[in-house]
Amino acid sequence: MKTPALLVLEDGRTFRGEAFGAIGETFGEAVFTTGMTGYQETLTDPSYHRQIVTMTAPHIGNTGVNGEDDESAKIWVAGYVVRDPARISSNWRATGSLDDRLKAEGVVGIAGVDTRALTRHLRERGAMRAAVSSTGEDAADVLAKVRTSPSMTGADLVGDVTTPEPYVVNAEGPTRFKIAAVDLGIKRNTPRRMAARGIEVHVLPATTPPEELLKRQLDGVFFSNGPGDPATADGPVALARAALGAQLPTFGICFGNQVLGRALGFGTYKLVYGHRGINQPVIDKNTGKVEITAHNHGFAVDAPRGKAADTEFGRAEVSHVCLNDDVVEGLTCLDTPAFSVQYHPEAAAGPHDADYLFDRFVDLMKGKN
Ligand SMILES: NC(=O)CC[C@H](N)C(=O)O
Numbered sequence: 608m609k610t611p612a613l614l615v616l617e618d619g620r621t622f623r624g625e626a627f628g629a630i631g632e633t634f635g636e637a638v639f640t641t642g643m644t645g646y647q648e649t650l651t652d653p654s655y656h657r658q659i660v661t662m663t664a665p666h667i668g669n670t671g672v673n674g675e676d677d678e679s680a681k682i683w684v685a686g687y688v689v690r691d692p693a694r695i696s697s698n699w700r701a702t703g704s705l706d707d708r709l710k711a712e713g714v715v716g717i718a719g720v721d722t723r724a725l726t727r728h729l730r731e732r733g734a735m736r737a738a739v740s741s742t743g744e745d746a747a748d749v750l751a752k753v754r755t756s757p758s759m760t761g762a763d764l765v766g767d768v769t770t771p772e773p774y775v776v777n778a779e780g781p782t783r784f785k786i787a788a789v790d791l792g793i794k795r796n797t798p799r800r801m802a803a804r805g806i807e808v809h810v811l812p813a814t815t816p817p818e819e820l821l822k823r824q825l826d827g828v829f830f831s832n833g834p835g836d837p838a839t840a841d842g843p844v845a846l847a848r849a850a851l852g853a854q855l856p857t858f859g860i861c862f863g864n865q866v867l868g869r870a871l872g873f874g875t876y877k878l879v880y881g882h883r884g885i886n887q888p889v890i891d892k893n894t895g896k897v898e899i900t901a902h903n904h905g906f907a908v909d910a911p912r913g914k915a916a917d918t919e920f921g922r923a924e925v926s927h928v929c930l931n932d933d934v935v936e937g938l939t940c941l942d943t944p945a946f947s948v949q950y951h952p953e954a955a956a957g958p959h960d961a962d963y964l965f966d967r968f969v970d971l972m973k974g975k976n
Contacts, residue, residue: 612717612741614659614688615749620728624719626741627692628709632749634756635659635685637737638905639726641884645956646705650684650714651677653768653792654861654903656834657759659686659737660883663726668705671696678794678955682709683768683834686739687716688725715739733879734759734905759905760877764835765843765862768792769813776801776808784826784972787811789846791862792833796955800965801829813842817849826972827856830863832951837865837875837906844869851920851943856971858964859947861904867947868908868938871918878934881905882950885957888930889937889950897930900950901957907949908935915941944971 610626616637639661640649646667649660667689687709696704709716717739729735738753769790776798778784783805788798790810798808809825813833820828828850830843840862847870850857859867865875882902889900892912910916912933915924921942927949929936937948952961 610741612739613746613749614717614720614725615738615740615746615753616728617736617753618732619750621746622717622720622725624717627689627716627718628687628706629713629715630741631713631715632738632740632742632744633659633686633715634736634738634753636734636759636905637661637729638734638881638883639663639722639729640903641886642956643885645885647672647676648678648955650682650687651679652794652903653679653683654832654834655684656764656768656792657685657762659688659739660684661688661720661722661725661729662690663722665690665722666693667691668693668696670698671701671704672708673698673700674702675700676955678796682712682714684714687714688720688722688739689716689718690720690722692718715741717741729880734881760836761839762835763839765791765813765833765840768834770810771812773809773811776810778802778805778807780805782807784969785809786827786829787820787823787825788829788831789813789815789843791831791840791843791866793831794953794955796953797831797860800953800962804965804969806969815846817846820846821849821853827858827968829968830857830859830866830947832861832863832903836877837862837869840866840869851940851945854943856968857945858968858971860951860953861949864938864947864949865906865908867945868910871920871923871938871940874909875906876909877906878904882929882934885954887950889927890930891927893926898960899958900961901954902950904949908938910935910938944974946971
């Protein structure tokens with residue numbers, strides 16, 4: 608017999624289904640992602656730390672899990688919600704089933720949920736605190752605990768995911784540049800895309816002091832994606848300010864965009880339900896070109912569209928916006944070699960329209976040499 612499970616949302620809405628993965632109880636922010644592929648990459652993306660992720664694609668687990676697609680050393684999602692798990696894994700690369708992997712890593716999930724109804728609810732009411740429980744506990748008791756669990760607003764989570772020690776990802780072929788990548792929850796595919804362009808990537812802990820970053824005398828700095836509320840990232844913001852002050856070529860992705868935005872003096876705010884998926888249209892304001900891009904963000908930068916803003920580090924403009932809702936998706940400094948995007952040019956899984964941004968980073972570093 609299948610073990611019954613509950614998904615309880617902060618506003619009291621409750622979904623019933625059956626246990627998927629580990630049996631237990633877990634808390635986090637309920638969000639949804641619309642990606643039709645790439646569930647293994649989603650599960651292992653450190654940006655999903657403390658989030659209960661709902662897959663809107665109804666059939667999950669078809670290709671099992673493999674030894675190649677992880678974006679980090681483990682599964683980071685706090686909980687997993689699916690409609691209809693695949694009963695068999697069909698892929699030549701599969702080394703196991705999704706259910707077994709979730710069990711092995713103690714990740715509590717729920718299957719058999721009406722994920723369309725859940726997604727519509729989250730779109731209307733916003734992402735909110737939630738729990739998945741398969742311990743047989745009463746929904747009212749679970750709800751009481753959800754209401755005392757921590758919120759994503761104000762959550763400082765970088766310390767949970769950053770590397771404790773620096774490490775180096777070697778360039779493929781001859782080394783053309785050496786950069787520091789500040790690890791705020793970095794996905795493996797990012798250094799990989801850089802290495803393919805001859806960049807040697809020195810991944811550094813988020814707690815690296817600004818003096819130490821500058822002392823390394825590298826060709827550029829990168830600020831990665833990561834979990835939590837960017838309003839709490841004062842340490843990384845100080846690093847970005849040091850990089851900007853030193854005119855060091857700087858690139859940021861997702862959390863890195865928010866960190867650069869804050870370093871320039873802009874604020875950040877929480878979106879109602881965020882952008883998560885791999886088909887989000889973004890326009891480059893300067894070229895008018897539209898890219899289909901991968902997103903995973905619940906916060907955004909609050910910066911003026913149109914005219915460049917005057918910041919402590921010279922003029923800065925919003926370079927990209929999302930065509931669905933006009934949210935800021937990229938920033939470019941006009942007097943300092945720095946830019947960032949809120950979406951994922953490293954996209955795994957996802958479209959590669961934005962891959963050119965890694966070349967833009969290379970061009971910035973070439974300009975400096
Ligand atoms: N993928 C990311 O870097 C996410 C950044 C931030 N935690 C947000 O939700 O907006």
